[in-house]
Amino acid sequence: MKLKRLHIRYYPPGIFLDYEKGGQLRTKSIDLLNLTPDTDVNELLSDIRAAEPLITSSCAEQVKALICKLQEKVSQKDDRKFYLFRALQAHILPLTNVAFNKSGSSFITGSYDRTCKIWDTASGEELHTLEGHRNVVYAIAFNNPYGDKVATGSFDKTCKLWSAETGKCFYTFRGHTAEIVCLAFNPQSTLVATGSMDTMAKLWDVESGKEVSTLAGHFAEIISLSFNTTGDRLVTGSFDHTAILWDVSTGRSVFHVLTGHRGEISCVQFNWDCSLIATASLDKTCKVCFNPQGSRVLTASVDKTARVWCVNTGACLQALEGHSDEIFSCAFNYEGDTIITGSKDNTCRIWH
Structure with a gap:
């Protein structure tokens, strides 16, 4: 076995190992679910090296740096307020679902207009329109953590696999x-x-x-x-x-x-x-989706608002208002610092 690459996973805390075995690229994870700001990093690194032969002395410092990054994330306070960043006239018919890639740099929208669109989060620019379904595009997802592919599921009974980078359709699953x-x-x-x-x-x-x-x-x-x-x-x-x-x-x-x-x-x-x-x-x-840290719940409603709730107290921390019709879908990005809402009013809104 040969280690090829290390990935950090903030939520839940862990490290992914890409390694080669028998000529094939494989992945395994080291879960660090009990990591706290007080964890002794050197001691934890020693335990990891004892249990995982892929972690050799040559990559020990890199693993230690990743653990320190995870510790920093665990210790961060979650008191963010969200404000409207941009509203996009996304489709000619109502949206069905929205989803981020892992970094939050782009997101996808599905719609009753039979298309899926890929957007740049920062600029609001439409990057690609994925056309080919013959009915509503209802289910959508990036292949996170990689983010180079998109899958779309439709009322036309098929699923399509696309390149997120070019918009090319690789396969139609029937x-x-x-x-x-x-x-x-x-x-x-x-x-x-x-x-x-x-x-x-x-x-x-x-x-x-x-x-x-x-x-x-x-x-x-x-x-x-x-x-x-x-x-x-x-x-x-x-x-x-x-x-x-x-x-x-x-x-x-x-x-x-x-x-x-x-x-x-x-x-x-x-x-x-x-x-x-x-x-x-x-x-x-x-009924709810959680932020990646598990400390907040985001709900979408027919009352035209999305609401952010505290998991510990059940209190509503913020109401995101502005859509003119019911909200079908909502999502946090991987960092939990950006929200997308998709509505029957044919728009999606980005909240920072």
């Missing part, structure tokens, strides 16, 4: 028999998972464009899905009121079906160390 409403890249950017109104989820190979497996087990539409941080598990949430945890390598469900909600599940997500799964439901028990 196989679902109903609308695609959710999708996600695995952390290694080797797979795309799609969830559909046909009750199925599918895994697709990014390199070859071929279907890897079909995940069958739900009895109603799959509305949300999420990979864990290592990419070996996928959780799906469905209108059948349940969530299912899947083994990515086999395409089979593992453990038990997660039950308990009295309404349709609208969102599923792993916690930091992937020991827990959070589910949101239309039974009104939960």
Whole structure:
């Protein structure tokens, strides 16, 4: 094995190792979930080197520098207020979803006008229009942390894989028999998972464009899905009121079906160390996205506002006002210092 590159992961704290084995590039992570401002960096580095043979003396100082950066992030206070930076007339029809790349330097918007657009965050310039779907573009994602590819899922029952840099379409994934409403890249950017109104989820190979497996087990539409941080598990949430945890390598469900909600599940997500799964439901028990630090909740509403909430107290810290119609989608960037809101008024707004 040969170490090729190190990546920092601020949320949750950790370091990714890109390494070569048997002629193939692979990735593993070192999770530092218990890192605090008081952690002894030298002692932690010694523990990491003892457990991970890829961390040799030649890269020890680089790893130490990354740990120090993570410590600095952990100690930062989160008292930011957001102000409107720019409003963009993004599409000719209402927006469906918005998403940032990892750095927050660009973002994507999907729309009922059947296109996805890539935007420069700082300038508000439209970089590319991704055209080719024959119906609403509903689900969108960058392949973070890399950010060089975009996946789009459509009501036309297909998912498309694009170059974020050129706008070229690499593949069209066909196989679902109903609308695609959710999708996600695995952390290694080797797979795309799609969830559909046909009750199925599918895994697709990014390199070859071929279907890897079909995940069958739900009895109603799959509305949300999420990979864990290592990419070996996928959780799906469905209108059948349940969530299912899947083994990515086999395409089979593992453990038990997660039950308990009295309404349709609208969102599923792993916690930091992937020991827990959070589910949101239309039974009104939960609905929100978190900032990367986990200290703030961002909600979008039919009341034309987005609101920032404190996780610890439940207090509303700020209402983001200005849209003239209901807000369909909202997202934090990776740093948690920028917000995008997408609305039925056909605009998106950037908040710093």
